[in-house]
Amino acid sequence: MTDRESPSRADRVSGAVVGSAVGDALGAPFEFGAPGVFTDRFPDGVGTLCGGGGWDPGEATDDTQMAVLVGESLLEQDGLDPPDVFDRFRRWAAGAPKDIGLQTEDVLTNGEPWDLAAALHFQLNGRAAGNGSLMRATTSGVYFAHAGRAATMEAARRIAALTHGDRAAWEGTAVFHELIRAALRGDDPLGAVPGALDEVHADHRTRWATVLAPDWHPGLATEFNGAVWPCLGTALWALRTTDTLERALAAAVDVGGDTDTVAAVTGGLAGAVYGIGAVPGRWRTPLHVPLPGYGDRVLRTADLITLADRLDRQGEQAAGTGDPPRSVSPEMYT
Numbered sequence: 001m002t003d004r005e006s007p008s009r010a011d012r013v014s015g016a017v018v019g020s021a022v023g024d025a026l027g028a029p030f031e032f033g034a035p036g037v038f039t040d041r042f043p044d045g046v047g048t049l050c051g052g053g054g055w056d057p058g059e060a061t062d063d064t065q066m067a068v069l070v071g072e073s074l075l076e077q078d079g080l081d082p083p084d085v086f087d088r089f090r091r092w093a094a095g096a097p098k099d100i101g102l103q104t105e106d107v108l109t110n111g112e113p114w115d116l117a118a119a120l121h122f123q124l125n126g127r128a129a130g131n132g133s134l135m136r137a138t139t140s141g142v143y144f145a146h147a148g149r150a151a152t153m154e155a156a157r158r159i160a161a162l163t164h165g166d167r168a169a170w171e172g173t174a175v176f177h178e179l180i181r182a183a184l185r186g187d188d189p190l191g192a193v194p195g196a197l198d199e200v201h202a203d204h205r206t207r208w209a210t211v212l213a214p215d216w217h218p219g220l221a222t223e224f225n226g227a228v229w230p231c232l233g234t235a236l237w238a239l240r241t242t243d244t245l246e247r248a249l250a251a252a253v254d255v256g257g258d259t260d261t262v263a264a265v266t267g268g269l270a271g272a273v274y275g276i277g278a279v280p281g282r283w284r285t286p287l288h289v290p291l292p293g294y295g296d297r298v299l300r301t302a303d304l305i306t307l308a309d310r311l312d313r314q315g316e317q318a319a320g321t322g323d324p325p326r327s328v329s330p331e332m333y334t
Contacts, residue, residue, distance in 0.1 A: 013142055013309065014304075014308045015273075015277075016308065017305070018279050019278075022049065025060045026267075029052030030053075032256075045250050058287045063260055063261055065097060065290070066135070068304075070159060073088055074314070079318055103130050106121055108163070123165070128164050133162075137268070144156070145180060146316040146318075173228075175197070197209050211229045224257055224258070234262050239273065246278070252265075
């Protein structure tokens with residue numbers, strides 16, 4: 001990353017939410033493509049929100065749709081209300097979204113209550129470390145950024161546990177929250193990694209330390225980047241090895257695989273670092289976020305900026321009450 005005039009907090013907040021959304025829309029047409037597919041399409045290395053693969057130009061996927069639902073629940077419920085978030089997810093899933101992860105779909109449609117659905121899925125399947133809780137975490141990361149490291153990471157775990165029963169997904173989402181918190185206050189999120197790892201559950205710390213290490217790169221991944229470990233690891237690699245938001249997103253998409261989610265996570269971090277001014281107009285203008293299950297609602301860039309600002313302001317007020325998120329309930333582990 002290069003030295004430049006530091007964006008204001010408001011610019012970073014908007015940059016995080018919009019950056020995640022444009023990363024999602026940028027990567028969506030290339031999902032499950034091979035490495036290099038982005039530069040094959042855009043030799044200039046930056047590109048447009050071109051659409052394709054069933055997506056309209058600028059259309060955001062389930063990643064941003066779920067992030068909006070989390071953000072709106074936090075605002076309307078004056079904080080984290082897990083049953084409310086889960087109900088919003090269920091309504092969205094029933095609205096036939098174009099894309100929904102297989103694990104998330106099962107959890108949201110299996111008829112189990114909010115505090116058991118993900119845990120039961122994990123018991124039956126034994127694996128639930130996909131990146132589906134990470135992809136939607138930028139809005140909650142903004143809201144809880146004022147609460148401090150421990151509180152923001154605990155909030156991330158609680159939200160992740162609604163759909164993912166594997167603690168690996170909780171811890172990755174928690175790390176992401178802490179890196180967003182660092183970036184929003186003007187610190188280098190890469191420098192915040194060691195402190196975040198100190199808060200990671202001991203059983204998961206070594207594996208997370210491996211993929212978040214300064215010398216890790218996507219070629220070292222041991223899983224498809226639809227898994228939570230290489231997804232977040234690739235986002236940090238893209239941020240570390242580039243010097244603009246556009247180049248970070250291009251690098252993330254060019255890895256191939258789960259391009260929309262990897263770029264959404266990258267965009268959340270890069271947007272928090274570089275600010276909304278780093279998001280080019282050719283991406284802001286076509287960006288739109290439909291909300292299946294919620295009538296004809298479609299959010300545009302201006303709506304996302306308003307959402308981001310409200311999350312930051314209301315999150316600051318909530319942090320001032322000194323009422324941190326409660327721990328994840330034991331039944332969510334079992």
